[in-house]
Amino acid sequence: MINEQRLVENFLDMVKISSPSLKEREVGDYLINVLRELGLEVIEDNAGKMNNGNCGNIIGILKSPGKKKVLFSAHMDTVSPCDKITPIVEGRVIKTDGTSVLGGDDKGGIASIIEMLRVIKENNIEHPEIIVVFSIAEEIGLLGAKSFEIEKYQPDCGFILDSSGKPGVAIVKAPYAAKGKITIIGKPAHAGISPENGINALTVAAHAITKIKLGRIDKETTSNIGTVKGGSAVNIVMPSIEMMYEARSLSGDTLKNLLAETMEIFESTVKEFGAEFKSDVEIGYDGFIISEDSPLIAEFKRACDKLGVEVKTLPSGGGSDTNVYNSKGVPCLNLAVGMSKVHTTEEFIVIDDMVDMAKILVEIVKGN
Ligand SMILES: [Zn+2]
Known part of the structure; x- marks a missing residue:
């Protein structure tokens, strides 16, 4: 039923259509046409306006009144370099000429969803109500998913196609994540003439850093200071220092407590030295855990079993639109589409994986 040539051409x-984050207009227009041709009701939401982009999330609805509502989603934006993408088909693999990413993250997901829709239409397959969302600005903080008013569409569950790995892999856990800048503000003074008049921001930071928790904190929690910037000249007492901090945990409570504890330590340390501190560290997205015995996983397993595809449920260390939809109350899995070496110019995707993914989606839609 899957038309491989059609899938690959799509x-x-x-x-080949460049679509960096917040500049998804051209690919958005392409997808609006495809969805309309396939008979879906198409809506573009306000996510573009809300985030200063040139395109909103593209939503397509394939009605099936009275039936369950299932969300299928992939994101339209790609990371740089992506100004000009020249895909090369080499045997069963699609790669680039080495000057850009491929954008299989996440157009591999989009291609599988579109092929699924084409197969449904061609074969008159009975289906649940299908809500397709092609989101914007995933790569720069899940902005499209955050702006998407999922409550308007009320899907019962969702499948997000945005993970690397072989089809059959489902991400069932992802962490809550926080990040931001911590700035310690000391006081400048001439280092040789009047150092006693200054407060060295680095000294203050060092004291705080020896007290806060960094690295692996427990099985499901980590934290890190990744960059440090401070000082302007060797003969000036360092007036301020900026640190980029991040922390992640599968437990939202653990993450909140860790952040509170970290901030308290900075607060009390700067007081000790008469310095000040600013922080914009905040939780960027919520984590999720889909339990192994959930109906959603059962549904995915059933579809994979029919095709003889092995199912692997895995945790993820990062975030995707899946985090956002789960936190908005719609149980969603993040499925692997076969994209490899994403976010590099060596990115590639195996054609068979996209084909297999489309087959799995068709089985999901068919139900029992
Ligand atoms: Zn992605």
């Missing part, structure tokens, strides 16, 4: 068409 994928190649889409990756």
Whole structure:
């Protein structure tokens, strides 16, 4: 039922359209046409306006009144370099000429969803109500998903196609994540003439850093200071220092407590030295855990079993639109589409994986 040539052509068409985050207009227009041709009701939401982008999330609805509502989603934006993408088909693999990413993250997901829709239409397959969302600005903080008013559409569950790995892999856990800048403000003074008049921001930071928890904190929690910037000249007492901090945990409570404890330590340390501190560290997205015995996983397993595809449920260390939809109350899995070496110019995707993914989606839609 899957038309491999059609799927590959659609994928190649889409990756050739440059779509950095917040500049998804052209690929958005392409997808609006495809969804309309397939008979879906198409809506573009306000996510573009809300985030200063040139395109909103593209939503397509394939009605099936009275039936369950299932969300299928992938994101339209790609990371840089992506100004000009020249895909090369080499045997069963699609790669680039080495000057850009491929954008299989996440157009591989989009291509599989579109092929699924085409197969449903061609074969008159009975289906649940299908809500397709092609989101914007995933790569720069899940902005499209955050702006998407999922409550308007009320899906019962969702499948997000945005993980690397072989089809059959489902991400069932992802962490809550916080990040931001911590700035310690000391006081400048001439280092040789009047150092006693200054407060060295680095000294203050060092004292705090020896007290806060960094690295692996427990099985499901980590934290890190990744960059440090401070000082302007060797003969000036360092007036301020900026540190980029991040922390992640599968437990929202653990993360909140860790952040509170970290901030308290900075607060009390700067007081000790008569310095000040500022922080914009905040939780950027919520984590999720889908339990192994949930109906959603059962549904995915059933579809994979029919095709003889092995199912692997895995945790993820990062975030995707899946985090946002789960936190908005719609149980969602993040499925692997076969994209590899994403976010590099060596990115590639195996054609068979996209084909397998489309087959799995068709089985999901068919139900029992
Ligand atoms: Zn992605």
